[in-house]
Amino acid sequence: MASDNRRIVLAARPKGKPTDSDFRLETGPVPEPGPGQALLRTLFLSLDPYMRGRMSDAKSYAAPVAVDGVMEAEVVAQVAASRVDGLNEGDIVLSRSGWQDYALTDGKGARKVDTGELPLSTALGVLGMPGMTAYTGLLTIGKPKPGETIVVAAASGPVGATVGQIGKVKGCRVVGIAGSAEKCAFVKDELGFDAAVDHRSPTFAEELADAVPDGIDVYFENVGGKVFEAVLPLLNPFARIPVCGLVAQYNATEFPGAVPVPVLMRQALSKRLHIQGFLVFDFNAQEDDFRRDVGQWVREGKIRYREDVVDGLENAPRAFQGLLEGKNFGKLVIRVADRT
Structure with missing residues (x-):
């Protein structure tokens, strides 16, 4: 076992882009587990857009990361030592241990995982x-029906890609929005979306309108x-909009006001x-x-996935900054250590 524990802490609250x-x-030293504790060794660390909100002290649904506190994250970890009943050395678990090599747990925040033949990072x-965000948001709020048109923002990312493929399973026409020609080709050619539109194109709005001749019945909002x-003028009557994220606004220092509130409310009403x-x-009851x-x-090949794996805990800050600018291609994870 290593003698040092590296950890990345929040040094200051960002103003705009981190x-x-x-x-x-x-x-610092690797912590020693006491009675009722287990030591977790991080293998993979997840980087997700919601973490930008945790870096702010604005009122939100979850407490912010404290300045000088370890950055928030879910990880796949291996139990390195245990004094917890039910957790054995070598077990693989999910934990919210954050951006660090090692962490202690009392076992309540650790859940054993088995991804079978798939990489551990898929957990x-x-x-x-x-x-699960894709599954619950689309099916519970979006309620797609066969033959309807679904539009998915951030379609090459882990949530958007899964949303679109579930839409195809449900018999819908699916249009993805992504941030480059390469990502659009991946969405259409590898994931099987019916069309894909590059939001960086100078004629994006016109291209999107051409891609949805029958309008939009479900818009899955990530951006x-x-x-x-x-998207707004293309929505059909009774369209459903699950709002999962607003990544285009996370680094904003002032409200962008792209759609005036009266315009939005008129559309919502009419x-x-x-x-x-x-x-x-919100949908924990649907986890099973x-x-x-x-x-x-996934086993049947109806859902495919792509991962963007970055090696080294020390590279997490730069990778996270790139995530907020759309530089990742697929689910972004940091490989911290190999399984022993």
């Missing part, structure tokens, strides 16, 4: 929180900003839109259904 100076790499992606501005924000833990259905669809 910078290198907002993070600090610290080194943080298609078989984990992003996959906000100019993407939503282009078209009888159903707009609902959600957090994945998610694991059964999405696990089966």
